[in-house]
Structures are given as structure tokens and as C-alpha cells.
Amino acid sequence: MATFAIRYLIVVMVCVAFALDSASRSSMSITIIAMVNQTNITHHDPMLRHLAENFQIEHPGRLSWDATLQGWILNSVYIGILLSLMPAGHLAESFSLKWVLGYGVFFMSLISLCAPFIAKWSPYAFIASRVLSGVAAGVILPGANALICRWSPIQERTLMITFACSGWSIGPIVANILAGIICDKLGWEYVFYCTGAVGVIWSLLWYFVVASSPEKHWWISEEEKMKILEEREGNFERNRHIPWSKIIRSGPVIVLCFRTFCVNIFYAIYFTYIPSFLAHMFSLSLSDIGWVNGISNVSTTIVALTSSALADRLLQAECSINGVRKTFATLATIGPAALNLLMTEVGQDLKLVVIILIATCIVWGTYGGSDMALPMDLAAEYAGAVSALLNVFANLALVLVPIVVGWYIDETEDIKHWRIIFIVGSIMNVVGAVVFLFFGSAEAQDWSAAIDETDDEQALVDPL
Numbered sequence: 001m002a003t004f005a006i007r008y009l010i011v012v013m014v015c016v017a018f019a020l021d022s023a024s025r026s027s028m029s030i031t032i033i034a035m036v037n038q039t040n041i042t043h044h045d046p047m048l049r050h051l052a053e054n055f056q057i058e059h060p061g062r063l064s065w066d067a068t069l070q071g072w073i074l075n076s077v078y079i080g081i082l083l084s085l086m087p088a089g090h091l092a093e094s095f096s097l098k099w100v101l102g103y104g105v106f107f108m109s110l111i112s113l114c115a116p117f118i119a120k121w122s123p124y125a126f127i128a129s130r131v132l133s134g135v136a137a138g139v140i141l142p143g144a145n146a147l148i149c150r151w152s153p154i155q156e157r158t159l160m161i162t163f164a165c166s167g168w169s170i171g172p173i174v175a176n177i178l179a180g181i182i183c184d185k186l187g188w189e190y191v192f193y194c195t196g197a198v199g200v201i202w203s204l205l206w207y208f209v210v211a212s213s214p215e216k217h218w219w220i221s222e223e224e225k226m227k228i229l230e231e232r233e234g235n236f237e238r239n240r241h242i243p244w245s246k247i248i249r250s251g252p253v254i255v256l257c258f259r260t261f262c263v264n265i266f267y268a269i270y271f272t273y274i275p276s277f278l279a280h281m282f283s284l285s286l287s288d289i290g291w292v293n294g295i296s297n298v299s300t301t302i303v304a305l306t307s308s309a310l311a312d313r314l315l316q317a318e319c320s321i322n323g324v325r326k327t328f329a330t331l332a333t334i335g336p337a338a339l340n341l342l343m344t345e346v347g348q349d350l351k352l353v354v355i356i357l358i359a360t361c362i363v364w365g366t367y368g369g370s371d372m373a374l375p376m377d378l379a380a381e382y383a384g385a386v387s388a389l390l391n392v393f394a395n396l397a398l399v400l401v402p403i404v405v406g407w408y409i410d411e412t413e414d415i416k417h418w419r420i421i422f423i424v425g426s427i428m429n430v431v432g433a434v435v436f437l438f439f440g441s442a443e444a445q446d447w448s449a450a451i452d453e454t455d456d457e458q459a460l461v462d463p464l
Contacts, residue, residue, distance in 0.1 A: 069127075085391050138388075
């Protein structure tokens with residue numbers, strides 16, 4: 001075991017956790033088509049309407065859920081995430097990261113295993129279970145940030161966190177392909193059973209191979225442990241409380257929260273409604289849309305990993321951390337915004353639209369050199385808390401966009417309406433980019449050093 005890098009195994013396990021989370025969310029949009037009686041399919045979500053018209057299954061659903069119920073079911077997981085994020089940030093900094101992240105995925109998986117029975121019993125109980133699933137999933141991002149801070153030498157930090165978060169792109173690719181096949185051949189219940197079973201297996205592996213820090217791992221080599229301890233940034237041994245008042249009043253954190261909200265408005269519009277745009281403007285089949293999405297996600301992931309490795313190299317060459325982060329952040333926002341605006345002007349040329357879509361995803365992948373590492377840059381010892389705060393604003397955007405877009409489009413899905421939606425998304429992306437470029441920072445903040453506890457708020461630290 002002396003030559004095996006345990007830190008890379010940790011990153012792979014975190015990547016799978018992100019993939020399970022995103023797969024659970026994305027597969028729901030297909031699974032609900034198989035769950036519900038086709039006469040009740042909502043007409044307020046254009047993508048669901050297209051799926052209902054084109055997705056033929058051997059095991060049609062019998063659940064009589066109207067459009068309102070379906071909307072609550074699809075969005076309830078984000079409500080749970082929003083409810084859990086701030087407590088999750090505290091848990092990630094105060095308790096054993098191994099157990100915080102591990103229990104989050106485990107409970108999310110148990111809920112998935114129980115979901116078919118709950119759905120058949122009561123739609124309201126199913127909504128409640130989706131909220132609880134979101135609460136469990138809410139600990140994953142803060143926990144991952146805090147865990148990787150403890151396991152990463154500073155020169156590998158950007159690549160490690162970006163690789164871990166690539167699970168968010170991998171999960172939907174796998175889930176959207178398999179969910180349709182499973183619904184068709186076995187029935188919609190088995191989508192939940194498979195997702196839950198994989199999550200439980202992951203939880204067992206997590207228990208045996210992961211520790212909260214290199215100091216507490218039982219079969220890490222002494223060489224690797226010393227490398228991490230000597231080269232990582234931050235002191236994680238002191239008991240401390242989270243300086244929330246300083247975090248929420250920090251200028252760089254406020255700017256980053258604003259940028260996160262703006263970028264995720266663009267993200268939600270672009271990556272949620274592009275399938276609807278392709279379906280209704282070009283009459284693409286579900287399989288063709290799946291191929292476009294798959295190529296786009298793979299392209300984004302490859303570029304994200306490449307840009308994160310390049311960012312680490314630039315930082316090792318003693319380039320300014322502000323310069324590196326702002327360069328990649330600007331590329332990842334201005335570039336997609338410009339391409340998005342271009343797409344609104346090419347009319348009905350499907351080939352050109354698809355080329356622009358894939359190019360947008362390629363350029364967007366440069367976020368790997370910036371976004372994921374910024375909470376660690378600002379406050380390595382409180383990366384979990386900062387990432388939890390950022391994720392509040394990200395999920396606010398993800399909740400608001402479907403409501404506003406669904407109301408605006410409704411039954412009038414012409415090119416004029418789509419153009420306005422994409423233009424608004426591009427403007428928000430540019431505004432977020434400009435504000436971060438001129439007012440943001442990636443420098444470690446003065447308050448980021450751990451604060452020793454002297455009162456009854458002393459943090460609890462699990463021995464594992």
C-alpha cells in the first residue's frame with residue numbers, strides 16, 4: 001500500500017457521491033413520465049410535455065397526479081437542499097466529515113429504496129420524502145469541500161475538487177440513459193431501487209476506505225501522509241466555531257454569492273431548457289436530445305479537468321491566485337454568454353445550433369480552473385461553511401428559474417420567447433462575471449484562520 005495514493009481514492013469516492021446525487025435528481029424528470037397516468041401529464045413544463053408525447057413505455061403509470069403535484073414533486077428536492085445547506089455547513093466544520101457526508105448519501109439512498117411504496121401510498125408523503133432526500137443531499141457539497149481541503153496538497157487542490165465535482169456531470173449522463181431503459185423494461189419502481197442500492201453499496205465502501213483526514217486514516221502510507229500534512233493549507237486540528245458573522249459580511253464572499261446566483265440563473269436556463277428548445281423548435285427525438293446532452297456534458301467535464309490541472313500548474317509557477325481564478329471565471333461566463341446570444345440569431349439551422357451548444361459547453365468547462373476551488377481559496381479552514389452559503393444562492397436560482405420560465409413560455413413556445421429567455425440568461429452571466437472581475441477576490445481572508453474556542457460553543461470533533 002506504500003505507493004498507492006489514498007487521497008485519489010477519496011476523491012473518486014466523493015465523485016461517485018456527487019454522481020449519485022445528480023443522477024437521483026435528473027432521472028426524476030424521466031421517471032415521473034412512467035409513474036403518472038398520461039392524461040395527467042403537466043402542460044406547464046415543455047420538456048415533460050415533449051417526453052410524454054414521445055416516450056413510449058411497456059409499463060404505463062397509474063398514478064393520478066395533476067400538474068401542480070408534479071411540479072411540487074420535481075422541485076421539492078431543492079426545497080430540502082435549501083433547508084439543509086446552512087446546518088450542513090455547520091455540520092461539515094464541527095463533526096466528523098466521514099460521517100456527515102456518508103450519512104447524507106446513506107439516508108438519501110434509503111429514501112430512494114422506499115420511494116415506490118411512498119409514491120403509491122400518497123403523493124404528499126412522496127413530496128415530503130423528496131424534501132427529506134434534498135435535506136440529506138444538502139450535506140454533500142459542504143462536506144466534500146471540507147474533506148478535500150484536508151486531503152489535498154495545495155498544488156493539487158483545484159484538480160481534486162474539480163474531479164470530485166465532475167460527478168455532477170457524469171450522473172445525469174448515466175441516469176438519463178438508464179432511467180428510460182429501466183422504466184421501459186422493468187418498471188419505474190426499479191429506477192428508485194437501483195439508485196438506492198448503488199447508494200447503499202457506496203455507503204458501505206465509504207465506511208471502510210475513508211477517514212476524515214490523513215491523520216486518522218488507518219492504511220495510508222507515512223510518505224503520503226507527510227506530503228499532505230506539509231503541503232496542504234490550513235490548520236484543521238484546533239477546535240473552533242464558525243465565524244458566520246464575518247463570513248456573511250465579507251466583501252469577497254458577498255461578491256461570490258452574487259456571481260453564483262447570476263451564473264446559476266444562466267445554468268438553469270441553459271441546461272434545463274435546451275432540451276425543450278431542441279424538442280419544440282427542431283422536433284428532435286428524445287434519443288437525439290440525449291446524444292446532444294451527452295456530448296455536451298462529456299465535453300464540459302474534459303475541459304473542466306484540463307483547466308483545473310492548468311490552474312494548478314499556473315499557481316505552482318507563482319502566478320497570482322487572483323489572476324488565475326478571475327481569468328478562468330471570466331472565460332467560463334463571458335464565453336458561454338456570447339455563444340448563447342449567437343445561438344438566438346442563427347434561426348432554424350439545426351446543425352449550427354448544435355455546434356454552438358457544444359462549443360458553449362466546451363468554453364463553460366473552463367470553470368474548472370476557478371469556481372470549485374474558490375471557497376477553499378477564501379477560507380481553507382471554513383470551506384464547507386462558505387460552499388454551503390454559496391449553494392444557497394445556487395439553489396435559489398435553480399428553484400426560481402423553472403417557475404418564471406414555465407410561466408413565461410406556457411403554451412407559446414415560439415422562437416421569439418426562447419430568444420428573450422436566452423438573452424436574459426446571458427445578461428445575468430455577464431453581470432455576474434463583471435462584478436466578480438472588478439470586485440471579487442480569491443485571496444485568503446483574514447478571518448479564515450481557525451478561531452480557538454473558549455466558550456460553550458466549542459466544536460465537536462468525532463474521533464474518526
